[in-house]
Amino acid sequence: MFKRSKKTISMLVSGLLLLAPMVSTPVAAYASSSFASVKTDIAEPGGVINSRIMIEVPQGAMAAGSTATFRMRLPINSDFQRDGAGAIVAGANVSVEIPATYDNTVPNQFVDNTGNMTAPANLTDKVYADGTTTDDGSSTWVKTVKIGQEYEFSVKQNGAGKGIMYINLNKVKIPSGQSGDFKAIFEAQGGSIFSNGEVVVATVGTGTAAVTLDDVKSISSVGGAIDVIRVKEDRPGALSAASDSVKLKLPQGFTWDITNAKANTVWGNLTYTNPGTKDSLSATEDGGRTLKMTVTGKSTSASYINLTGLAVNVDESVAKTGDITVSTNLTPSTLVLGKYGEFGSSVNAFGDAPNRLAGRNDNELGKVVIEEDMAGSLVVGRTIVLTIPENTKWRTYPSIDSANSDAHGLVLGAWTAVGTDGRTIKAQVTTASSGDPAKVVFEKGSVDVAANFSGDLKVDVTGTAGVAGSLVLAKVAAPITATVSASPELKIGVAGQAAGELILTEAKAEAIMGESKALQIHLPLGVDFSSTPKFEVVEGDLVLNADSATTGTDSNDNTKFAKVTIKSTSSVPSKIKVSGIKLTVDRTVPEGNITFKVKGAAVNETSGFTSSTIASIANGKVVTPAPEGAVIHTVFKINETKYTVNGVEKTMDIAPYLENSRTYLPVRYVGEILGINSGNMIWDGANQTATLIKGDKVVQMKMGSKTLLVNGAAITMDVAPQIVQPGRVMLPVGWLLNIFGATGSFDPATQTVTIN
Template sequence: MRKSRRLVSIILAIAMIFVLAAPAFASSTYSQVSANFATSNSNAAPLGTAKIAIPTAEMTAGDSVNIKLPQDFSFFPNTETYPAGVTVAYPDFATAAIVDAQAPATHYVEFNSPNVSNSLFSAAANNFTVAFVSEREVKLTLTNAALTAGCENGYIYVKLLNVFVPSSASGDVSISFDAQPGTSFASGSVVVGKVGSGSVELSIDDVNTITSTGGNISTVNVKEDRPGALRNSTKSIKVKLPSGFEWNTASAVTTTNKWGTIGAQPAGANLTAALTAAGTGYTLTDNNRTLQINSAGGSVAALYYTITGLGITVDESVAKAGDIEAIVSGDSSTTPSTLVIGRYGDFSSSVSTSDAKDVRAGRTDEEIGKIIIDEAIAGSLIATRTVTLTLTGGAKWHQSPIGTLNTNLRIDTASSDQRGLTLGAWAVVGDSFETIKATVTTASTGSKPAKIVLEKGNVDLSADATGEIKVVVAGTAGASGEGLVANVVKPVTVAADGALPDLIIGEQNQAVADVIVTENMKEAIDATGANNVLAIEFPAGVTPGLPKSVEVIEGDLQLDKSSPNIGYVNDKFRINVNVLSTSSTPSKVKFSGITVTTDRTVPTGGIAVKVKGTAVDQTAIAGLFPGSTTAAKTNVANCITASPKQETGANVKFKIGENKYTANGVEKTMDVAPYIKDNRTFVPVRYVAYALGVNEDNVLWDNDTQKVTILKGDKVVQMTIGSKELLVNGAVITMDVAPEITNDRTMLPFRFIAQALGAKVTWDEATQTVTIVI
């Protein structure tokens, strides 16, 4: 019994499944092919196209769908009357079905069934009919009179060509499809347009230069974004010029249609202050400052036209140089609200710079940023005249070889707009290499001004250069201005390691703080060729001994550990070390265990060392920046004992070619006269020592070793004939010349012997006199 009940339940469940499972039915679908913009209150707006797709297997003759426009819309212009109750049928839907109330030649709406794998296409009979229900509704009915075999679907395109759009319309416009359920057609809707006020875009092909004599602007483009955007008005568009400018009433204006409804554009005509007929031309108002562009009315197809020949006159007393920015307005909605239609200016050129580079102090052949010269109008830079470029801030144009300009400066053709303008070769002005010049060989031509961008300029920088490097543009061609082209970075810094000790004048072997030279970037300390000497220089009156060590304490810079020596340059002692290879990571060099001897001329205050040498100053060998050879400096000690104003009162004068000298006004005789050799002034060592208070017994000569020894107080000075090494209390000082014997007397340039004995020297070129003072 229980089993039979279970069987009945299963049978009932299966029966219910068959009852509920209705056969699947694939009805029509609707899609958008196009959707056009339209304006409200349009009498014949071309909206878009909708596509109906119907599975062939589901087509049933007699099935229908009602296609309806929104409320107050009409398939026809409001001047037409729809044929109520009339069914419109055409034998050949391969072209189009034309639905028209009055004249069949006018297409208001089309129903098209093209020959593209389309079962509804037939050249023999109608497969559907269209009947009017109202001015905004039609009924499409399938007849299936002659379906094309082998096609999976049938297609009908509904194309809305001349739709009336009411003034109340806005936003999306959709057509609806209403159909009885269970038929070949489904219900739905498709967006076929968008209604809005629309806008008119104004643009200009080019920005012409207008001079004080006036001129024409470039072609003006007027473009609707939808039909009817141009309003029917004598001031559909207004273009107002700024103060100082007027529209030229003699302008011969030409209007050219690109596309769209020609009737909506103005006719070309001379501008006149008198009001022209609406829709036929242009009107000038506001003392000829405002141009009113007339429009005959709403376009049926979106309009695009151009205006050429518009001219401008200039009142120089009012007009401002620069862009001529007009205000755009009118009864039509326009964009943009302002439009640059020209550029006003007379013959002049402006200067600017860009892409300023970081350059290293003390380096040669460093690249700077770009220099830009803009003409105000074409021909501003005058042919056969010059453009000069002057560097400021411790820079000179690159020389290679020394005394020869070797600049890479050139026109950046990709960034320039030369307009025919050309420059000749660059040449140096004067002998400082701070200024170069080029001649304008050909002036620019045409309506547009030229723009010259100069790039790849290369310069040499002093070791003590800091801050900004600027270029000043001048010359006779008419360019004037300046700009930043580089920022100087210091390759190295220097600092004392530890507390600064106090020094006493006249004392020997006094310790100073250790010195650390730090690279601010890799390869800051050079090692190329002659550019491999790193030096720390001491002030006059301070004689250093060799440090206990010179070593790299950080980074991978390599030094020649056997190279430290004492040098003497321009009356100052320095510690030199040779660099073997540059760093790949910033390095630090430490000078340790330095002692100094101070003479009695050293003033109180800080004792500063300066970082010098060709490794940090590539300009030093050539002497490009005399007196500007310090890369960095720091104090290493303090002198706490004031130097006496005068110790012995010694004031000695030697004169070239004379065998007499004066010591504190007393004339004395020598057996040899001072002389000049290779631009160096040689004096007899013995008589200089006597003049500075050295006892005759303390000037010693060793004939076997050819060595002179001078004893003065706590100082021992030694030199050997033919050797460039000068020993002061055992410290080796390297001279640039060696002592020599003349008339049995040891001769040496006066600065070396005087400085070694703690004296100061001066040279009077006019009188050929050496003065030595203690």
């Protein structure tokens, strides 16, 4: 009995399982049979195949008692296998099998199951090359005849159920010129239940032998064993009979050691010299570089051979480090057998360095990979040392990333601290690797980073194990940057002096921490806030605690600070503006920049470092005031931009001019020679007013108005100030000279104005 497979097309190949689709020509609407190959063979041109074809007819396709006929032909010049005398060998034929049932349950309609006839278990009808036939004695069931080079099959509907039959091609010889698909062609008369079509019954080609290696082993200068070399035919006869059927040639500097080598057959019937012994292989050519196996007889069953116990010798003076690649006469034409190198190791970063923030604890670093060049390069008892930069400290020691490591037996002891600064740790090799070189990836090491650290965080790898390198394992940036709108000049001994607006910009979302942590602006010693500045978020969604801005004194160094507390962190990078900054500078402050320092728990959570400053910026510059009673002699000339101060020539961006017999000078430049710093000369574009501040005097003028305000008191001038390109306030300056204690004169002959 036959149990039918559920697949329409399947092929059982001797030695291999393959799939090959049936290619059919279009079938008439009333044709309902199908052809499929269930055993497709492989062979060389001129070889012999044994294939099997299944034919199905659906239930009810044939009328009761009717007969249907179809023909099959093979490619031209096909024959049956013959012996040395040219006679066809026994068993060479085309046979037909009809099982009693379709699938052990459904009757086969080609068989009478009504009791009128007794169906044998399997009906067989054979046709030989000369056209003679043999059958089971009942031509009522199926009839096969040979007509020329074609075979005609007739079947009769003898019962209910589906119809199934098999055609066996036994010991069919492939034409010597055949290649590719070897097909059986089916034809039937129009209107028949059988369709026209073709079935691939064999694939024909010369075949290949593949050579593979399970593992690439490391080889040192003393030589070493290699893994098993596997040679597999994809079909019978792929390896020809020859003294060098299998040939593998080593590169210069390497020779074969076949002391313990031998060839063994896994399956197939390939014949070769001295199987199972070292004499099955030879390595005498090319100074021992070429390995050969002699095949004495081609296989008729695809074969699989293992070459075991092979090793290589190394000539250090010639051999090149790296892959040991042999050339072969098999597939592929080259094969890497091993890797040659000396004892050593390397260390590298594994993946990209992550971005981290200064002033944070527990910053996770990138991964480190240590790789041996040869197994055993890392010697037992020797150490690997990791050192991180100043202003950082180890928080969590690295652990092994098992998923990306291949230790090959290498074991390192636990990391331990070296010294007391928290920057250096070491581990000792407790077990060396064997077989293959080790690759160990370390991950999840973390560090605390001081507020004032920025840039590449490098880990220096040293130690007695010989592993050395410097790796960037993180890129560190400050959580905020600081900018100012201006950095005005400031005088010692003066209160309420305006500094520039300060902008604090987050490096990324959540860079400024919340939970009511403080953000503080610290001043140098001797400088104090005259009033509490205003803190406000001008970009992003960071939230400050309302009315939390205040000033205070740092108990550690007695510096003054202004602070605000953070209610909640941002989801997008945000900006804080600090405005209304008024400073009092006492007489102990030296000349130079007033440096603001940004600190506080909102931007720095670390401790134990020398600095807690996240950002710093100059916001004001202390200048030495002119000594009391000193005379400044300045000369301006009408319609000229050059002027002199105590004989030193300077240049303005606008020239003085005469209008209605009045001399107009630029207020900005006159203010400078009167000792008013630029930060105390203020222009209000909205109200069109200019304000000058010096000592206890505040003078304000309005464009187009003859009223001059001095400390709030109004003085009426005879002319109004003007604005002239490039935006300078121009005024007959006698009014200002009188107020700020200077004198001036005009010389019509030389068109000069002199101010003392």
